[in-house]
Amino acid sequence: MVCSKHPVSAAMFMIISLVGVAALFVLLEAFFLAVLQILVYAGAVMVLFLFIIMLLDVGPDAGKASKMKLVSGLAAAFSISLLIVIFLIIVQDSGWLLEGASWSAVPESSKLTQGGNFVFSTAVKNFGYGLMTKYMLPLQISGFLLLAAMVGVIVLSKKDEKEVG
């Protein structure tokens, strides 16, 4: 679907799949992640995509169609096999399902993580504590990476005044 020949359709399907991922997060009770997924990807990044597609007025791409067919065929095969696997799991483990344990409940014992001394839950505050204590280094590194990317964009997009004259 994302491989649709029509760029706007492709972008719309991309949005739908992003919202779908957000829905998966909701099923996992990670509301915060779900909302961020929609806010950042569906709400901002894809608008920019659409924006660029519209500005450039990209038409349907016929040349890529055969290649895309292969890709979408592979994707379809993969997702169908995944579906079958999930189905099998459900069928085999249905006894376990009926025994009262629900899919979404996180076992109580796993709520205390080993490293940090904060309680694991999906509340926003815990994300904050986690990011600022246990995952401080990755946070700083990704921040630095983003900064580098931003500087790069500025360098690229800034016209050399001497050349322009």
Place this chain on the structure above:
Amino acid sequence: MAKTVVLDRKPLSFSERTYLPQIANGLKTTFSNMFKPKVTLQYPEEKPKIPQNYRGVPTLVKDPNGREKCVSCQLCEFVCPPKAIRITPGGVPEGEDDREHVEKAPEEFEINMLRCIYCGYCQEVCPEEAIFLQDEYSSSGYSREEMINNKAKLYELGGTLPDQHYKWDKKKKAEGQGNSH
């Protein structure tokens, strides 16, 4: 050559550059406007006051004695720029002993209001002061035929206007004194 004076514009102060005081001022103005009396007319119920020299729908008028003033000279038909006026000349109807065989009168007088441009030339050109653009301004109808004012309609719209001349009264008076011309 006109002398131009270049005025130094004062740099905006900080509060002016945020535009917020100005916006607040504008809001105050619009808010105070809410409580001012309304200037609109509720049209079909309230009619506007028509000024004296208003040029509305052209109408035919009678003199205070109830006589037709139009003598169907067809000058208005001739002068009318969009050719809205159509006159069928005829004699004065039987019974008006004074005027019979002396003057003419329109047998039919039609003004097509879909053509009329309200220029007032007909009123200006009329030697008998028989056609007036009066204060009627809303003329409407369901068909094109309805929008052609015939003689009866024109007299109904026009009514009687005060006359300064009393042409026929003067003539009668003169005849009474033995001076028929």
Place this chain on the structure above:
Amino acid sequence: MFDYELIQLILIKVIFAFLMVGAIMTMAGYSVLAERKVSAWMQGRVGPNRTVLPFVGHIPVVGSLLKGLGIFQPLADGLKFLFKEEIVPGHVNKFYYYLAPIVALVPALTTMTVLPFGEFVNAEGVTIPLILADLDIGILFVLAVSSLGVYGIVLAGWSSNSKYPFLGGIRSSAQMISYELAMGLSLLPVFLWVSEPGSTVSSLSLVEIVRSQQGSTWLLIIQPISALIFLIALFAETNRLPFDMPESETDLVGGFHTEYGSFKFGIFFVAEYAHIVIGSAIFTLLFLGGWNFLPWLDNPWGADWMGALIGTGWFIIKTISLIFFFIWVRWTLPRFRYDQVMDLGWTKLLPLALANLIFYIFVVTWLDQSNLNLP
């Protein structure tokens, strides 16, 4: 087999959802009327005063009063949109052309699920907020879903396949992305202020933020800059007049909905006003104390259902006055030029929001430290 309690719960939720949609749509319809009436009053006119229902209009005093206020006008407007001929221009992309109004309306109505409008204490002494879904990330949900609303406008502009709607769509997408940033940043200090140090309860919830303003000051007084930035960004996000780039009538004919007519246009119209209603409600919740009475005063009404009703009424009054403010600003200010909008968003509001955030980070940290040092 069937869990009757669950079904009952779902049924109640569905009924509440319908009531809420009804309420918001009615408010949207009547804000259209308010727009027409207020603009008329500000311009020395009377406004719509002709529509009348067959029997109600003949009641001696009330009937003519209702007629004069144009109370039945939204009904006539809605019916007009409903019964107009469906015209689809030949050059449009049909699928997206039909999809766009729906995409515009759905996010506007979805945000109301996390919109609390009151709370009451039941017989067991438990405080129950009047809300469809009490998410602990309410405000983020609102931001996320309303950011999807831009697709309606963009798709409408693109699928119309004509230049003015296209320009409108492009403008709106750029504008909405720009102001979303400032909006989000302006809200951070608010939630910094509200969340108590050390508590594990997340307070991105709209209910929590209203509770924090109960009996103390409104956040508008504590954080005027945040409120100002949020308000300006709200105007930009709802495409209201100083920022109504997507549909600036004077240069873009009708903007993104130029090619739309009849009920599809009606949906856009309602979506716009639903955005305004919900935006006003959220501003009320965040900065004007929600259903709490006045700053520094305890609610004069009780906490039972009667008090909840009065509180809800008070909240609706605040929201309506904010809607009036929206309309008032629209008929006061001229439209920004497009580059001025971008300039204001990126070089004025965003730095201001950042500075505001840093300032409040310091203030909150200092307050927390001094609190912790207390004996």
